[in-house]
Amino acid sequence: MRDNGRPVWAYFVLCITGLFFLAPFLTMARFAFQNVLVIDLGWSNLFENWSFDKATAAFGATYFAESLWYSLRLAVFTSVLSVAIIVPTAVFVHLRLKRLRTIIEFFTLLPYVIPAIGLVAGIVVLKPYIRGFIASDYSLVPFYAVLSLPFTYRALDSALQSLPLETLVSASRSLGATWTQTLFRVLLPNIKTAVISGVFLTIAIVLGEYTIADVLLKRTLPAFMVEYRGTDPRGGYALAVLTLALTTLLFVVLGLLTRSRHEKSRSS
Amino acid sequence: MISLKTEKGGTASKGVVPPFLLNWLGLLPFAALIFVFLVVPAIGVFIQALHNSDGSVGFGSMREAVTGQNFDAFVFSFGFSLGTATVGTLFGLLVAYAIAVTSRPRWVRGVAMSFSGVTANMGGVLLAFAFLSLLGRQGVLTKIFSALGWDLYAGDFNLGNTVGLIVVYSYFNIPLMVLVSLAAVENVKGTWREACSSLGGNAFTYWRRVGLPVLSPSIISGFLLLFANSFSAYATARALTDNSKIVPLRIGFFLSGDIKTGTDSLGYALAAWMIIVMAVCIALYWIARSRAERWQRA
Numbered sequence: 001m002r003d004n005g006r007p008v009w010a011y012f013v014l015c016i017t018g019l020f021f022l023a024p025f026l027t028m029a030r031f032a033f034q035n036v037l038v039i040d041l042g043w044s045n046l047f048e049n050w051s052f053d054k055a056t057a058a059f060g061a062t063y064f065a066e067s068l069w070y071s072l073r074l075a076v077f078t079s080v081l082s083v084a085i086i087v088p089t090a091v092f093v094h095l096r097l098k099r100l101r102t103i104i105e106f107f108t109l110l111p112y113v114i115p116a117i118g119l120v121a122g123i124v125v126l127k128p129y130i131r132g133f134i135a136s137d138y139s140l141v142p143f144y145a146v147l148s149l150p151f152t153y154r155a156l157d158s159a160l161q162s163l164p165l166e167t168l169v170s171a172s173r174s175l176g177a178t179w180t181q182t183l184f185r186v187l188l189p190n191i192k193t194a195v196i197s198g199v200f201l202t203i204a205i206v207l208g209e210y211t212i213a214d215v216l217l218k219r220t221l222p223a224f225m226v227e228y229r230g231t232d233p234r235g236g237y238a239l240a241v242l243t244l245a246l247t248t249l250l251f252v253v254l255g256l257l258t259r260s261r262h263e264k265s266r267s268s
Numbered sequence: 269m270i271s272l273k274t275e276k277g278g279t280a281s282k283g284v285v286p287p288f289l290l291n292w293l294g295l296l297p298f299a300a301l302i303f304v305f306l307v308v309p310a311i312g313v314f315i316q317a318l319h320n321s322d323g324s325v326g327f328g329s330m331r332e333a334v335t336g337q338n339f340d341a342f343v344f345s346f347g348f349s350l351g352t353a354t355v356g357t358l359f360g361l362l363v364a365y366a367i368a369v370t371s372r373p374r375w376v377r378g379v380a381m382s383f384s385g386v387t388a389n390m391g392g393v394l395l396a397f398a399f400l401s402l403l404g405r406q407g408v409l410t411k412i413f414s415a416l417g418w419d420l421y422a423g424d425f426n427l428g429n430t431v432g433l434i435v436v437y438s439y440f441n442i443p444l445m446v447l448v449s450l451a452a453v454e455n456v457k458g459t460w461r462e463a464c465s466s467l468g469g470n471a472f473t474y475w476r477r478v479g480l481p482v483l484s485p486s487i488i489s490g491f492l493l494l495f496a497n498s499f500s501a502y503a504t505a506r507a508l509t510d511n512s513k514i515v516p517l518r519i520g521f522f523l524s525g526d527i528k529t530g531t532d533s534l535g536y537a538l539a540a541w542m543i544i545v546m547a548v549c550i551a552l553y554w555i556a557r558s559r560a561e562r563w564q565r566a
Contacts, residue, residue, distance in 0.1 A: 010366035024398035027408040089298040115500035117516040121539035122309020210503035222393040240397040
């Protein structure tokens with residue numbers, strides 16, 4: 001194909017697709033930060049009246065700080081829980097139960113079989129029996145850990161697959177390290193990148209999750225955004241743009257972290 | 269052997285094969301998390317769903333969940349999910365092929381891949397807001413169209429209707445298809461093509477005898493994933509519309525008590541059907557996926 005010269009149609013397809021993917025967020029940013037009615041919008045006033053007024057107003061709104069703080073706490077606790085459970089499991093499976101890898105992979109598909117709306121229906125069923133637990137702020141943590149499980153597990157799985165795991169463990173063990181030392185000083189440094197990307201994916205999922213929060217009436221950041229947009233549409237858009245910026249930043253940092261690691265290993 | 273099972277003996281044998289039970293003990297935290305916080309709620313849904321409208325145990329609610337208005341909702345949801353999966357599959361393949369043949373500039377592939385990775389998970393409130401600002405009643409594109417003389421909302425267009433949902437869901441379905449199919453598409457355009465032409469095959473023989481047979485498991489598994497993804501999406505739809513023909517929204521309305529029918533179990537019956545549909549899709553996806561991987565290893 002390459003000797004056909006420049007595949008013009010391919011550039012064309014990629015450009016049009018890129019446009020489709022950028023346009024919705026550009027128009028959302030316009031609504032968020034530009035105070036000009038759509039009906040009056042034209043080339044002449046495209047760059048007029050841009051400001052952060054709506055965003056700052058939204059920051060001051062009742063429940064904004066509270067819902068942001070709530071979502072951030074959920075993100076931290078969910079990441080900790082999911083790493084604490086999935087890292088040892090993934091290492092264990094690769095080390096001891098290679099034959100069972102397919103079965104574990106099947107388990108990681110279960111969150112697709114039981115999607116968030118199905119899961120929350122189940123939570124509503126169980127609610128009368130665990131009222132105290134559901135009323136707690138942190139009751140969402142284990143459910144969010146389950147939702148992020150396929151992503152976290154897949155990241156770790158592919159990292160572990162490329163490691164000579166048995167050799168590393170045997171070497172470490174025969175030099176007298178305990179299992180804990182082996183896990184923290186030998187294995188973790190080797191799968192650091194995968195753990196970090198797992199954590200970031202988990203954070204992104206928690207910051208965006210709306211289904212369970214909406215049905216259980218938990219005021220997380222996305223729930224607050226929908227609520228706030230009801231009273232002030234432009235303010236709602238402003239919050240959405242800022243959340244998007246935050247998440248994008250997260251992924252840029254992730255990209256930089258993983259890249260610097262690759263370059264290090266290439267140069268050494 | 270049994271008499272040697274002292275504390276010391278245990279330590280010495282740690283590096284070799286541990287007792288059978290210990291294997292399963294290592295899986296316990298993981299299995300417990302999935303069981304308690306995913307499987308138990310799902311079982312709860314089915315237990316509640318298997319009731320009649322008078323509260324006795326039976327298939328009454330399950331039957332009611334697929335009749336009348338509920339049936340219409342399933343037809344609607346199947347319809348737009350099939351539509352958006354088809355659009356996503358076709359455009360996803362096209363974009364994947366475009367990425368595969370674009371060798372210059374070099375950064376195109378990397379950027380397209382990370383961009384797909386981000387947008388494939390871009391469902392939910394953010395996406396709904398973004399499309400409301402683009403194609404909502406006051407959306408920028410809506411106004412541009414009307415300035416050009418095309419009133420988008422003159423017919424029954426609405427972001428919560430079939431066409432609207434197809435457009436919005438394509439935002440995450442196209443990149444998902446790119447991620448799922450790119451490896452297979454790159455295989456197809458590579459050395460196999462040269463092998464085929466050196467054996468005397470033309471482009472038509474190549475696609476009929478090599479390209480499509482190799483690609484089809486990837487296409488089918490991608491299509492199933494996209495369908496399942498669209499059929500079960502709640503957050504995007506909820507922030508976009510209140511169309512109760514969308515099954516996940518319908519379940520949500522029942523759960524929060526917005527629709528009162530006198531029977532509590534109907535919402536759970538809808539959820540149970542949803543889980544059944546998803547189970548079938550994911551099982552088929554699983555089968556197709558393992559067939560697709562056979563070619564990627566080669």
